[in-house]
Amino acid sequence: MNIEIPKKFGPIINNAHQVALNVFRPISRKYDRAEHQHPKELDMLASVLDGFNEGDPESSAGASQTGKGKVVNDGSIKNGANMSTCLGALELSYGDAGFLLGMPRQGLGNAAIAAVANDEQLKRFEGKWAAMAITEPGTGSDSANIRTTAKKDGDHYVLNGEKIFVTSGERADCVVVWASLDLDIGRAAIKSFVVEWGTPGMELARLEHKLGIRASDTAAIVFTDCRVAAENLLGNPEIDTKKGFGGVMETFDNTRPLVACFALGCARASLERVKELMADHIALNYDKPVDNCSAIEAELYRMEADWEATYWLAMKAAWMADNKHSNSLEASISKAKAGRVGNHITLRCVELAGSLGYTEDELLEKWARDSKILDIFEGTQQIQQLIIARRLLGLSSKELK
Amino acid sequence: MAKDAVGYALNALNRLASSDVLDKVGLRKLVERLAYTLTRTGFQIITTTARTFKAKQKLDKPQRLNAPGETTLLFDLSITEEQQMIRESVQGFARDVLRGKAEEANRLHATSADTISAAQELGLNLFAVPEALGGAASERSAVTTALLAEDLAHGDMGQAIAILAPMSVANALTRWGSAEQQSKYLPAFADDHAPAATIAVTEPHVLFDPMQLATTAVKNGNNWILNGKKSLVPLAAEAELFLVAAMTDDGPAVFIVEGGSKGLHCGNDPGMGVRAAAMRPLTLDNVSVADSNKLGANDFNYREFIDLGTLAWCAMAVGTCQAVLDYVIPYCNDRIAFGEPISHRQAVAFIIADMAIELDSMRLLTWRAACRAEQGKSFQREAHMARTLVKEKAMKIGTDGVQLLGGHGFTHEYPVERWYRDLRIIGIAFGGLHL
Numbered sequence: 121m122n123i124e125i126p127k128k129f130g131p132i133i134n135n136a137h138q139v140a141l142n143v144f145r146p147i148s149r150k151y152d153r154a155e156h157q158h159p160k161e162l163d164m165l166a167s168v169l170d171g172f173n174e175g176d177p178e179s180s181a182g183a184s185q186t187g188k189g190k191v192v193n194d195g196s197i198k199n200g201a202n203m204s205t206c207l208g209a210l211e212l213s214y215g216d217a218g219f220l221l222g223m224p225r226q227g228l229g230n231a232a233i234a235a236v237a238n239d240e241q242l243k244r245f246e247g248k249w250a251a252m253a254i255t256e257p258g259t260g261s262d263s264a265n266i267r268t269t270a271k272k273d274g275d276h277y278v279l280n281g282e283k284i285f286v287t288s289g290e291r292a293d294c295v296v297v298w299a300s301l302d303l304d305i306g307r308a309a310i311k312s313f314v315v316e317w318g319t320p321g322m323e324l325a326r327l328e329h330k331l332g333i334r335a336s337d338t339a340a341i342v343f344t345d346c347r348v349a350a351e352n353l354l355g356n357p358e359i360d361t362k363k364g365f366g367g368v369m370e371t372f373d374n375t376r377p378l379v380a381c382f383a384l385g386c387a388r389a390s391l392e393r394v395k396e397l398m399a400d401h402i403a404l405n406y407d408k409p410v411d412n413c414s415a416i417e418a419e420l421y422r423m424e425a426d427w428e429a430t431y432w433l434a435m436k437a438a439w440m441a442d443n444k445h446s447n448s449l450e451a452s453i454s455k456a457k458a459g460r461v462g463n464h465i466t467l468r469c470v471e472l473a474g475s476l477g478y479t480e481d482e483l484l485e486k487w488a489r490d491s492k493i494l495d496i497f498e499g500t501q502q503i504q505q506l507i508i509a510r511r512l513l514g515l516s517s518k519e520l521k
Numbered sequence: 522m523a524k525d526a527v528g529y530a531l532n533a534l535n536r537l538a539s540s541d542v543l544d545k546v547g548l549r550k551l552v553e554r555l556a557y558t559l560t561r562t563g564f565q566i567i568t569t570t571a572r573t574f575k576a577k578q579k580l581d582k583p584q585r586l587n588a589p590g591e592t593t594l595l596f597d598l599s600i601t602e603e604q605q606m607i608r609e610s611v612q613g614f615a616r617d618v619l620r621g622k623a624e625e626a627n628r629l630h631a632t633s634a635d636t637i638s639a640a641q642e643l644g645l646n647l648f649a650v651p652e653a654l655g656g657a658a659s660e661r662s663a664v665t666t667a668l669l670a671e672d673l674a675h676g677d678m679g680q681a682i683a684i685l686a687p688m689s690v691a692n693a694l695t696r697w698g699s700a701e702q703q704s705k706y707l708p709a710f711a712d713d714h715a716p717a718a719t720i721a722v723t724e725p726h727v728l729f730d731p732m733q734l735a736t737t738a739v740k741n742g743n744n745w746i747l748n749g750k751k752s753l754v755p756l757a758a759e760a761e762l763f764l765v766a767a768m769t770d771d772g773p774a775v776f777i778v779e780g781g782s783k784g785l786h787c788g789n790d791p792g793m794g795v796r797a798a799a800m801r802p803l804t805l806d807n808v809s810v811a812d813s814n815k816l817g818a819n820d821f822n823y824r825e826f827i828d829l830g831t832l833a834w835c836a837m838a839v840g841t842c843q844a845v846l847d848y849v850i851p852y853c854n855d856r857i858a859f860g861e862p863i864s865h866r867q868a869v870a871f872i873i874a875d876m877a878i879e880l881d882s883m884r885l886l887t888w889r890a891a892c893r894a895e896q897g898k899s900f901q902r903e904a905h906m907a908r909t910l911v912k913e914k915a916m917k918i919g920t921d922g923v924q925l926l927g928g929h930g931f932t933h934e935y936p937v938e939r940w941y942r943d944l945r946i947i948g949i950a951f952g953g954l955h956l
Contacts, residue, residue: 121597121598121599121600121664121888121892122593122594122595122596122597122892122896123596123598123885123888123889123892123893124594124596124892124893125596126594126595126596127594197593197595197597197599198595199595199596203596406901406902406904406905406906407732407901407905408730408732409729409730409731409908410905410908410909411728411948412728412730421905421906421909422909422910422913424906425886425906425907425909425910426882426910428886428889428906428910429882429883429885429886429906429910430882432885432886432889433881433882433885435596436598436881436885439596439597439598450881453877453878453881456874456878457878457879457882502867502871504874505867505870505871505874505875506867506870506874508874508877508878509864509867509870509871509873509874510870512846512850512873512874512877513850513853513854513864513870513873514854515854515864515865515870519862519865520864520865520867520870521865521867
């Protein structure tokens with residue numbers, strides 16, 4: 121047993137940290153105020169990241185590298201792409217979670233493609249920025265209940281429906297859309313399709329105005345008789361009622377620890393800044409028992425301990441994915457803990473810093489707004505609790521609703 | 522009206538007459554080893570002298586264990602085959618012996634001699650004693666000891682403490698002892714009849730900080746004179762060997778004190794939980810120990826001595842919290858209310874999900890600190906964070922365990938009330954144990 125981050129990830133952590141401090145932070149407030157304006161500074165950075173990703177998957181930083189199939193399984197312990205991606209994302213989110221989400225070619229759609237696409241598709245969509253479209257106006261967490269349909273028509277599928285909360289939906293080159301082949305069958309009939317912008321029948325409805333992560337655009341997209349080539353369906357086109365949701369849910373095993381790291385990065389930014397602001401009032405030397413410290417010291421210790429536990433939970437889930445252990449439970453545990461801890465730390469830091477925390481000269485209030493989404497998307501806190509509880513109790517979704 | 526001399530004597534007699542301690546210890550063979558003395562504060566138990574510690578061989582230099590060789594540079598949560606084997610035998614013992622005897626041991630305030638000797642047959646002490654002194658330890662094993670503590674506490678925390686306290690003394694002697702101290706005291710721990718031994722750090726006052734001790738050690742010629750009061754000392758009446766933390770002019774230090782030393786007495790003040798650990802207050806009244814019994818060669822680190830104890834408590838909490846989780850899952854699936862198992866309600870199920878989330882948090886912070894300790898890296902910050910998190914989350918799990926069983930959970934019919942009491946010690950005790 122060894123609970124340390126291996127030295128080989130030092131460069132990627134450092135690079136991402138430099139980006140966070142020198143690229144993201146200086147323009148963080150600018151794009152928080154200028155919602156829906158495209159942060160052109162990111163385009164240059166994205167090409168640099170592409171360069172990282174072309175190399176060894178173990179030293180990559182983007183969501184496109186989270187796939188499980190990239191590391192040879194020879195029985196030895198691996199610290200691979202899932203862990204390095206998590207570490208890179210944590211640093212970038214420490215800079216600005218909104219920019220991280222809006223990074224060209226690093227969308228969650230890219231993670232979906234990386235997880236389930238076949239070799240031909242991987243090649244065809246290489247270099248494309250892919251957004252992810254699951255949620256609908258009437259369907260949030262119960263994603264098995266989506267109403268968007270895909271009807272086979274010759275060598276095309278015809279898509280009809282409305283998708284909301286599509287991160288970078290407008291800026292991306294294409295969108296991975298969840299749609300049902302047969303509404304009567306339920307989750308087994310849900311497939312994902314890569315739909316490229318410019319396809320007739322695909323239309324932008326609006327961009328949302330949000331509480332936080334304003335630098336990252338959130339689109340609503342309408343599909344009206346939108347014809348998509350059959351070879352753009354990801355995974356198996358057959359409806360396998362036994363396999364159910366497996367294919368599409370598998371992505372979450374990789375992306376949930378990643379989102380946990382978004383929350384960790386954001387929370388670390390707040391915690392560090394508050395410690396700086398408090399420097400004259402605290403002495404944190406890990407010496408006195410926590411109950412013998414001042415109230416503020418004790419609280420900072422507690423938040424740090426919660427943060428650290430969350431960090432290792434995320435690393436555990438990523439490590440399991442890298443070593444091809446089934447990690448659905450651990451992925452949900454890390455996401456649930458990160459969502460609540462991130463939200464708690466960032467909000468409490470605003471309060472502890474008083475009016476400095478609440479006003480816009482500091483970024484503390486922004487981080488507190490940004491952090492809220494991290495306890496919602498990729499499965500809300502409560503969805504994670506359901507998954508964990510069903511798994512532990514051995515209950516189906518019909519028994520534990 | 523203030524009590525006078527007669528009042529004190531009557532009061533003391535009355536306490537002896539009404540005390541069920543005598544009856545309780547009377548149930549055990551150990552009674553022959555216990556003797557009472559009348560002191561100003563009432564009847565106290567004279568600590569145990571059962572053997573003379575003698576060096577069979579002289580070491581030239583202390584035996585120190587190195588960091589384990591198998592550790593890779595990669596992040597890795599897997600355990601070795603050897604660790605897996607040890608865990609399986611300890612888990613079996615915890616399940617088949619400790620769990621079954623937990624309620625009785627709690628009632629008797631003692632871990633039975635049978636249980637102690639059965640535990641010794643697992644060879645746990647051998648992992649604490651270097652090969653050169655008759656043991657089997659060839660490398661540092663803080664992680665293995667943490668896993669053992671977790672697995673034993675899954676059976677029952679109180680008995681686990683009674684089993685691990687002597688091993689902890691051996692660990693501390695191996696980690697810190699001088700050549701002379703090791704050759705005199707360590708071989709006995711590798712014997713068939715290992716000594717009962719314990720570590721006394723905690724003191725009976727509020728806001729206790731193990732770095733700020735009220736117990737003092739003053740140099741007098743070639744001896745140290747120890748004075749003060751300790752509390753929550755496991756096996757205090759039975760122990761033949763004590764490691765006692767006391768303040769010197771140069772800061773806190775630890776002294777090796779043999780049971781039966783003049784002025785070393787223990788009282789009777791059981792805690793709300795871990796009653797099987799037979800914890801007692803310990804009084805040091807001008808106890809004199811030889812200069813050579815100040816623990817350590819020149820590499821002694823009191824902070825690490827304390828932190829290795831703290832981590833053992835954290836590991837105990839992890840084991841007991843796992844026991845709570847493992848218990849409430851089938852209970853909530855079987856318990857029917859309003860026509861269906863209560864586990865079908867989110868209000869119940871989410872408590873169980875939260876238990877699992879925080880339990881894994883506790884475990885990882887504990888393991889992380891133990892890994893660093895084992896590898897010889899600094900671990901003060903990690904131990905501090907582990908304790909800070911564990912004491913809070915463990916108690917939440919303890920209280921939720923009772924809550925999920927409702928009124929049943931409040932009775933001795935079910936183990937959750939004992940776990941609730943046991944888990945409260947995390948965050949209070951320092952010392953007692955040592956990884």
